[in-house]
Amino acid sequence: MSSCVRLNNMKRMFFTKMVASGNDFVVIDKQPSASLSALARGCCDRKFGIGADGLLLVTKAKNADLRMRIFNADGSEAEMCGNGARCAALFSGRRKAKMLTLAGIINMRVCGNQVRIQLTDPKSIELDIPLTLNGRLIKANFINTGVPHVVIFVEGLDKIDVSGIGRAIRHHARFSPAGTNVNFVEIENSNLIRVRTYERGVEAETLACGTGSSASALIFALKNDSGSLVKVKTQSGEILKVYFNSQEDKFNDVWLEGSAKIVYKGCWCDE
Numbered sequence: 306m307s308s309c310v311r312l313n314n315m316k317r318m319f320f321t322k323m324v325a326s327g328n329d330f331v332v333i334d335k336q337p338s339a340s341l342s343a344l345a346r347g348c349c350d351r352k353f354g355i356g357a358d359g360l361l362l363v364t365k366a367k368n369a370d371l372r373m374r375i376f377n378a379d380g381s382e383a384e385m386c387g388n389g390a391r392c393a394a395l396f397s398g399r400r401k402a403k404m405l406t407l408a409g410i411i412n413m414r415v416c417g418n419q420v421r422i423q424l425t426d427p428k429s430i431e432l433d434i435p436l437t438l439n440g441r442l443i444k445a446n447f448i449n450t451g452v453p454h455v456v457i458f459v460e461g462l463d464k465i466d467v468s469g470i471g472r473a474i475r476h477h478a479r480f481s482p483a484g485t486n487v488n489f490v491e492i493e494n495s496n497l498i499r500v501r502t503y504e505r506g507v508e509a510e511t512l513a514c515g516t517g518s519s520a521s522a523l524i525f526a527l528k529n530d531s532g533s534l535v536k537v538k539t540q541s542g543e544i545l546k547v548y549f550n551s552q553e554d555k556f557n558d559v560w561l562e563g564s565a566k567i568v569y570k571g572c573w574c575d576e
Contacts, residue, residue, distance in 0.1 A: 318348070318573045321396060322355065325420070325565035327512025327541025328388035331573075332361045332396050345376035348573055355573055358507050359386060363393045369410050370402035377506025384408040385451030387515020391420040391565045408451035421562040424516070425451055427523055430554060438473050445474065446524045450559070452505075453485040454520035458528075462491035462499055467510045471503025488517045490524075496531050498522065499538045513539035519561050522547035527554060 316339070321332045331348050345360035347353075359377050366372035373393040375386040385408035393404065394413035404411050404422075412423040431447040446456040455474055459465055471487040474480070487503040500521045502514040522535035526549070537545045545563040549556050 316575045318344075318575070319570070320348070320355065320573055321570050322357070322568040323361075323392040323396060323565065324568055325388035325391045325513070325515070326539050326543040326545060326563050328359075328386075328392075328514065329357045329568070330359050330361045330389055330392050331355050331357045332363060332392060334363050334396075336362065336364065341374070341376050342380035342382070345378065346380040347575060349378035355571070358504070358511055359383070359389055361386075361389050361393055361396075363396055366405040369405040370399065371397050372405040374407070377504075379506050379508060381506045382407070383452055383506055385411075385425070385516060387422065387424065387451070387517075387519060387561050388513060388563075388565070389515070390422045391515065391561070391563065394420050394422060395565045395567070406451070418564045418566050419562065420565045421560050422515075424519055424559045424561060427520075427556045427559060429453075430524075430527070432524075432527070434479065436474065436477060436479060438470065438477075446528075447480075447485070448520045448524055450516045450520045450523070452516050453480065453483060454517055455480070455485050455487045456490055456521050456524040457488065458490050458492070458525075460491065462489060462501060465489050465501065467501045467503050471510065472508070475503060475505050475508075486514065486517050486520075488514070488521045490521045492525070492529075493538070495529070496534060497536045497538065497544075498525050501540050510540070512541035513543065513545070515545070515561050515563075518545045519547050519559060523549060523551075523556055523559070526551060526556075 362374040409425040414421045502517040518537040548560040
């Protein structure tokens with residue numbers, strides 16, 4: 306159980322540190338008295354806090370089994386986070402449940418440390434969007450898998466300036482005012498891709514992004530007729546699986562599967 310209490314004039318928050326495919330989160334299950342945005346900025350700081358990509362608040366819900374709220378390291382609240390949702394599912398202790406997010410209600414399945422979540426149906430798909438960056442024309446693809454994602458296919462993924470190019474696209478006028486996450490994708494074979502992601506809200510490359518891996522897999526499938534399963538190798542080295550049904554340019558019944566684990570539990574003190 307997690308909570309915030311004041312002892313010896315110092316606020317103490319009990320938390321669970323979790324990780325899914327290299328995405329790490331501070332997880333709590335009680336609404337603190339402090340601002341969640343400010344709390345996220347403080348506890349996610351890797352030098353002066355616990356250190357994480359985001360803060361998850363997992364509580365009961367009226368119209369679902371549980372509710373997840375996700376706050377990025379910069380304090381902004383995101384509609385959805387695929388790897389965060391997988392951590393929340395494992396944290397809940399349930400094998401099967403419905404989870405309420407700002408993107409909608411999603412289904413979850415837990416078997417040991419393998420967690421599968423069903424994303425809301427993707428929307429706003431656009432292919433081959435022309436973007437000009439520093440005088441260079443590139444083609445980008447867009448899809449919303451709970452949060453907005455740009456997908457760009459590249460060669461030589463290891464040499465890509467993910468932070469520089471990702472930041473420029475994330476703030477590009479074409480995707481304002483909300484901005485977008487940015488995924489760089491290299492094709493390995495007919496059902497395996499490699500992905501590096503610049504995450505909005507973290508404002509840096511992360512070791513993995515669940516909704517980004519799903520976005521990349523679906524755009525790849527749309528362009529290459531890959532069937533109903535695409536494997537995604539993340540920057541952490543872990544391979545996520547994305548299952549889906551497709552009909553023409555639409556997708557439904559999209560599931561993201563991979564491992565998640567509890568790293569440790571602790572108490573964070575904040576003056």
